[in-house]
Amino acid sequence: MTTQVAGETLPVREVGERRLDDYAPVVGEEAIQELRSLALPLLGKRVLHINSSPDGGGVADILAALVPLLNDLGLKAEWRTIKGDALFFDITKKMHNTLQGEPVAWDRSMWDTWLRCNEQNAQMLDPKHDVIIVHDPQPAAILHYLNQRHRNGATKWLWRCHIDLTDASPEIWRRLQPYIRPYDAAEFSMEGFINGDYTGPRTFVCTPGIDPLDPKNLPMDPGTAREILAVFGIDCDRPFMAQISRFDPWKDPLGVIDAYRLARAQVPGLQLVMIGPIAADDPEGMTFFEKTARRAGEDPDIHLLTSFKGVGDREVNAVQTLAAVVVQKSIREGFGLSATGTLWHGKPVIAGRAGGLCLQVIDGETGFLIDTTEECAEKVVMLLKDPALSVKLGERAKEHVRKNFLITRYVRDSLLVYRELLEENTGQGSADPPS
């Protein structure tokens, strides 16, 4: 829910309360105590997170848990979202895609629109905070415009990048980087996500994490899951493999169908469930969904579950609960939070060797990393034929997530970063205006 404050301020995203103590049964009392002691030097510190979207997507999921947990630890944390019109968000979506390596036609007026909107948002920002964390490129130039107005030297600024910049268009990155340079630090999801041309401020690495108390990550009763999936014609008395992801080329849904066909030749009766959102206002998404549907053909054992069939978190949870095997056959991947959710359900994941999947899936331990469709099919068959192996890997998968990819670990990293920034004696970062 976005509350728009009267006057010229950025809208506050209300987040309600979360109690860290509720996480003790999941991560242990010791981890909670560590967080409390790490937070001591930060009590009362004002921390502001700024991003572009109040709902939907991994960043909003993280902030919805992180911000109230920081408050429970005694910080004064707040989350605000920027304002922009449809044109701005269209442009920043293109910017996002370009930074992920997709070629996009770019022109000067797009930069102008981006900068103008950042300037307007900078004017709506009250900069009196101890730490301000700006997420992703959309609002990245806000600091530049605050610099021009007045920059409060006591405030530490962190640019939090959730994107894999490895294949970013050099031209776009060169234009963006001057707006990153004045930050005190930048934080990335993985070391490997940092662009080779990066010349910005010091960097931190902080992998994403999921909230184990979010309903979508809570264990679901199998009976409930069966009821949910029966609506879509899935026969839960026969095994199904699943991929949970958008229908876009980087997730290789066509390859998933091919792998299913290879596997089914050895495991008769196998079904395939592909479940993911599809934005009606995303023509490319729709076009690729059509491609997927046409590859699927009229095989009644391939089930495509998408937004327009009313599919959401509940259905994803049901699939994670009942799937015999889950694949994430990505060719390129940011971190891959849906795989994290699957591993947390105690299911191994057969994953493409891409982005954060390589951190999550330890080959032969928490799942399998694969490079080809044939390999994918082979591992699917292996797990289908050896349920005991599946259970063993699944247990390790869950422990791997518990240790490394829960929101409490993200809170811990965040506290460490804020402390390090605030303890710095180097004062503010370079405030050179971008050329």
Place this chain on the structure above:
Amino acid sequence: MTTQVAGETLPVREVGERRLDDYAPVVGEEAIQELRSLALPLLGKRVLHINSSPDGGGVADILAALVPLLNDLGLKAEWRTIKGDALFFDITKKMHNTLQGEPVAWDRSMWDTWLRCNEQNAQMLDPKHDVIIVHDPQPAAILHYLNQRHRNGATKWLWRCHIDLTDASPEIWRRLQPYIRPYDAAEFSMEGFINGDYTGPRTFVCTPGIDPLDPKNLPMDPGTAREILAVFGIDCDRPFMAQISRFDPWKDPLGVIDAYRLARAQVPGLQLVMIGPIAADDPEGMTFFEKTARRAGEDPDIHLLTSFKGVGDREVNAVQTLAAVVVQKSIREGFGLSATGTLWHGKPVIAGRAGGLCLQVIDGETGFLIDTTEECAEKVVMLLKDPALSVKLGERAKEHVRKNFLITRYVRDSLLVYRELLEENTGQGSADPPS
């Protein structure tokens, strides 16, 4: 464009100007003269059309031409649209579907919403007109609420129904009919569209018509058409058959694909183009589109052209211009205005024996009426193998539309209806409140 007038009036839909003389080259000077003389007794008469949608769909197309032509004839014609919220339009969409024979769960609160919105719109209506034409069920109860307030006895009220009521849910029709009864007359697109239970006022029949000067109905240069279709991967050096329609079960897109496959067995290299709108906010439409795509499979010679690929009137015109054969394999059809457009392009249509298609397609003269997929395929092959026959039927098709289904004929019928209503001596219709 909807202009919202200040205060409590219905929004005016501005329509610009059209000159009847511009239609003389298409329909002949004589037809124009006839219209002018029919209009003489109506000079200065105030005619108001009310419908629910300023754009999109056959009714808006008709009004966009009819209203300015009535003005050019010396009447004072106006078009206004009703106001309603999303809930109202959701309910009237369901009402529309029920009246066309689809079972829809209906409850009392839906009627209440419908009536309340009609009452509000009645309050925004200035009833000082000579003739008020209310289109379709959405605003049908406006007259009822005017009756309750004050009904100007001099005004003649016409309910214009564009829906085929043959299979209307008896329950819904019984609830709707009392709101139709106070009208002076009702007008239907075809005699056969009148519900068997109809006990309303006297009826007129007036088939729809297309505007030959609308860009989508103007002849397109074949070179331009080739360029437009090449973008979608259509090979214009090989023949293609086409269906132009929404992706819904009543248009039988799956049967079209089957017919194409049968025909292609005899005409190697044949392509199929299915072109139609798909509303992103219409889950049923999306789900049926998926079914269609899956029936199509990966046949590269089946081209699905839909809204999310940026398809609109220009692409439809290009298809009508270059298709070797056009089918309209509907199982149920209102009037079928896209078939009218195809016939007007000088192309015969192979049509399912449904609704208005039976008026437009004279079997063996302007196309073929078919009952089965096999018959459809057979006629497709016949036309593909006999281009001379296709040309001959196409010429007749165009003349058939010129005589019967152009907007000028609709204007003529409308003038006759207004005259007959205004010449009546019976005074106002029954003003009994619906029970």
